[in-house]
Amino acid sequence: MGIILENLFYGNLRPNECIRPxxxxYLNLNxxxxxxxxxxxxxxxxxxxDELEKLIDLLGQSTSMYSAxxxxxxxxxxxxxxxEVFGGTDLKREGQ
Incomplete structure (x- = not known):
């Protein structure tokens, strides 16, 4: 667990770079x-x-925000x- 926390601290944890649908x-669509x-x-x-590329860039930014x-x-x-599993509490009853 220490490795994950250390990587998170140093900014080395980038799960978005490891996503492979x-x-x-997916490959065919691309x-x-x-x-x-x-x-x-x-x-x-x-x-x-150029205008088409600007539109696509905006769509990419929107998709990125949605993904985040x-x-x-x-x-x-x-x-x-x-x-809930480890604490044995029901978060819904506590107002989440």
Missing amino acids: ANSE RKISSLMDSYHKKLSPEEY ASFTEGFQLGAKMMI
């Missing part, structure tokens, strides 16, 4: 996205393509479950 369609982006790069003017919130919510739920 198990869904078999290939389709790359193919479409390449197609748009060829079809659009440089200015239009989901991670936090899941971690908090897991911690509450551990408290």
Whole structure:
């Protein structure tokens, strides 16, 4: 347990860099996205393509924020479950 805490303290713990979706369609989906982006790069003017990239960057930022919130919510739920299991208390009755 000390290793995890030490890595957390030094900022070396980055779970988002270890995520590899198990869904078999994930790689295929990313290939389709790359193919479409390449197609748009060829079809659009440089200015239009820049606007498309800005939109995609904004979507990426939004997705990242949502993922961070989901991670936090899941971690908090897991911690509450551990408290309930090991502490024998019912958090719902205590107002969470």
